[in-house]
Amino acid sequence: MSGPLFARVALVGIGLIGSSLARGVKAEGLSSEIAIFDASPDARAAARELGLGKVEDSLAAAVTGADLVIIATPIGAYADLGPELARHLKPGAILSDVGSVKQAVVRDLGPHVPEGVHFIPGHPIAGTEHSGPRAGFAELFKGRWCILTPVPGSDTAAVERLQTFWQRIGSMVEVMEPRHHDQVLAITSHLPHLIAYTIVDTATNLEESTQSEVIKFSASGFRDFTRIAASDPTMWRDIFLNNREAVLEILGRFTEDLTALQRAIRWGEGDKLFDVFTRTREVRRGIIDAKQA
């Protein structure tokens, strides 16, 4: 299957994900026209320089006449975008996004969506620790999952069209309830990031002499956490503020498990440690088998 899927795609937010989408849409010929808006003049200038599409200086100009609008800003910006989007969305258009939390997106954007517009939130499970329009690349989504969370009553044909869009960009697509999405991502993504941010923060609070050694000898495990903890601060602030319940719930479980291991270390209970460390090894095998390693 080939040829354009949408006459005009509008991308709102042209950071790592938005600019990768622009490149992917172009590379796969998914749209004859790519319209771009970003609230940051710097990002718009970079997008122009990179030739990512037709860069507009207002949200209205980018969104007007688009058949597919994808919001790729930090989630915290959605609430403000809603009313303005509502005035310019074309009947029959699909409105989607790439945010890492889905219930909050339904809550913030849902009420603004005009009748006749298909609102289908989405979340590509892809990214790097780099941010901004220059960090994007067309292959970012290849072989990765994209989760769509249609709201009740969504038009099946529109969902299928968006599914085809992501498949042609290289992703595998899964459809899920927004609430379930937020629970699964709390453990697979939000908790790991919170933990990585914390451990790197703990290291930065050490005496300065030790800090330089932490960097020097980081290859022993710490390094992997610093990569995760280099992710975009605004994006992650908004994720934690908008998936609070699921994150606090999984964090509670994590803290219980950590306390149990701490106690085993204090009391020299080697068997308990060994059992946990053996069990966790199996999970890695599962990921390798699922070709997500």
Add this chain to the structure above:
Amino acid sequence: MSGPLFARVALVGIGLIGSSLARGVKAEGLSSEIAIFDASPDARAAARELGLGKVEDSLAAAVTGADLVIIATPIGAYADLGPELARHLKPGAILSDVGSVKQAVVRDLGPHVPEGVHFIPGHPIAGTEHSGPRAGFAELFKGRWCILTPVPGSDTAAVERLQTFWQRIGSMVEVMEPRHHDQVLAITSHLPHLIAYTIVDTATNLEESTQSEVIKFSASGFRDFTRIAASDPTMWRDIFLNNREAVLEILGRFTEDLTALQRAIRWGEGDKLFDVFTRTREVRRGIIDAKQA
């Protein structure tokens, strides 16, 4: 500089690190003879099959006549090795190891070291999540740090000779107090591993339906933790049991920092989250600048 540095090197324990050392010693021509012992008959058979050196069926046979003996077993085995080693070490020989904890090594092996033998504990900061003789490779130590922790009164010439050994295998060498080593490694290595083991364990305790989704969508952060949590269970049990004080101390700091972030999430304090997430980004830059990324 080239040519053999030691007439006979004995490697006790032929897992990932021991077998990488055997390969490195051979590749760099650092010794005319490599003697190998491992308590596991399977590991000995694999070492023979791989042609890693002269595999002996007893510790005594491997160690006798060696100029350099390197212990590369899990730390928990050291206390039992001590008395037997003492009977067979040659005067003038260097006794070293590769264990991830250094105070416990001084405590367990130190009292057994005969007069005239140079006891210089060591720790190469290198490894992968794979274990066993087949997992090793000669380049494992290239561009990585090796920390030596000589005990008070160590012979300077012997320390320099061991330093040259590690440099020729490709490492950069740092000399450090055992106690300081254990503190630095508690934050750079032991805590990250404990956290990774915990988070993967938390995931395995979820309902089964969610578990398969955790694996499916692991690319969003969780995946990096599973790699660390696939490390050798025996080795890591021994590390936590033998670096208890330093690990519990740094774990206490980590828990405080995590609780502060948890509170910020609960009360919606976005500025606090943003500040921490911005600060941690800098650490990544330090690691990239130090060429340890």
